[in-house]
Amino acid sequence: MSVIEEKEQQFAQAAETIVKVKEEIQSFIVGQEEVVEHVLWSIFAGGHVLLEGLPGLGKTMLIKTISEVLDLNFSRIQFTPDIMPSDITGTMLLQPDEAGRQTFSFHKGPLFANIILADEINRATPKTQSALLEAMGEKTVTIMGETKSMEKPFFVLATQNPIDMEGTYPLPEAQTDRFLCKVNVQYPTKAELKEIALRTTGPQRAQLKKVAGLDDVIALQGLAREILVSDEILDYAVWMITATHPDSEEAPEMVKNFVQYGSGPRGLQSLINMAKARAMCSGRFHVSVGDIKHVANPVLRHRLILNFEGEASSVTADSIIKELLREAVRGANG
Numbered sequence: 001m002s003v004i005e006e007k008e009q010q011f012a013q014a015a016e017t018i019v020k021v022k023e024e025i026q027s028f029i030v031g032q033e034e035v036v037e038h039v040l041w042s043i044f045a046g047g048h049v050l051l052e053g054l055p056g057l058g059k060t061m062l063i064k065t066i067s068e069v070l071d072l073n074f075s076r077i078q079f080t081p082d083i084m085p086s087d088i089t090g091t092m093l094l095q096p097d098e099a100g101r102q103t104f105s106f107h108k109g110p111l112f113a114n115i116i117l118a119d120e121i122n123r124a125t126p127k128t129q130s131a132l133l134e135a136m137g138e139k140t141v142t143i144m145g146e147t148k149s150m151e152k153p154f155f156v157l158a159t160q161n162p163i164d165m166e167g168t169y170p171l172p173e174a175q176t177d178r179f180l181c182k183v184n185v186q187y188p189t190k191a192e193l194k195e196i197a198l199r200t201t202g203p204q205r206a207q208l209k210k211v212a213g214l215d216d217v218i219a220l221q222g223l224a225r226e227i228l229v230s231d232e233i234l235d236y237a238v239w240m241i242t243a244t245h246p247d248s249e250e251a252p253e254m255v256k257n258f259v260q261y262g263s264g265p266r267g268l269q270s271l272i273n274m275a276k277a278r279a280m281c282s283g284r285f286h287v288s289v290g291d292i293k294h295v296a297n298p299v300l301r302h303r304l305i306l307n308f309e310g311e312a313s314s315v316t317a318d319s320i321i322k323e324l325l326r327e328a329v330r331g332a333n334g
Contacts, residue, residue, distance in 0.1 A: 020211045042180045049179060050182045072115050077111070079128070080124065083124055118132065139152070227285060227287060229275075260305045263303040
């Protein structure tokens, strides 16, 4: 078997696995197809996800379902104003050894798992929020001068509510940028609401099957990185990032008028990695313009910081990204 044939077989098996994963998730989660896709693309791209939506829309259940279907170690952390960094990272404890001498022993916190559900992350204080920064960026935590590596793969899937902001601490821009994408969870339709009631209030509950495992996820991440990106597609993505800067000559008027800070290099990396994951899930070996367009909103919406005029005019990051997509082809072609 040639190298090309071997790769084709690998991608065919990957596409088949991904279809089974999505079908199993949808057998339990009603609707939210776009949210499921964005979270799966992020996992295969090796990034973290911030989910925002009103209470009761199934954010927590979605994350738990994905961890069960992928057979990954799952840990849930309920963030509250009094939670401390050591409550999530773990701590050193003095324990006697066989000789009766006191020695330090590290006790792992809930952060040591494959999928971490950081529930209502904006309810924790900045001190505790910052404890996640090293883990999210470097895949390590430092306890009393000792560096501990996280399990692989490692994903932080955080949720936050846009209402009931009393007693909350908004995530700083430096931390939101650590998330590969931000996914907005919307209300279900009438038909979906009816199906939710039928599935959750009856005598029987759906039993999830483990469709993939840890090795499968790591293999899919490796395949995603092998997806090809042409110079034209890379120029397209670079133009989009540059056009988010209000002081750039290429920025549309909407960006110049309403954006204070645009996306940085991490935004470009996230855009490419997310597009690669989407291409792989679609059974293609290369990134297309459509991939970039589909991932632009979740990747960039939390990386555009609006100025006072933008906030006062009720302009949204999504509307600005929509304008960027209109201008992108012309701008990338110079």
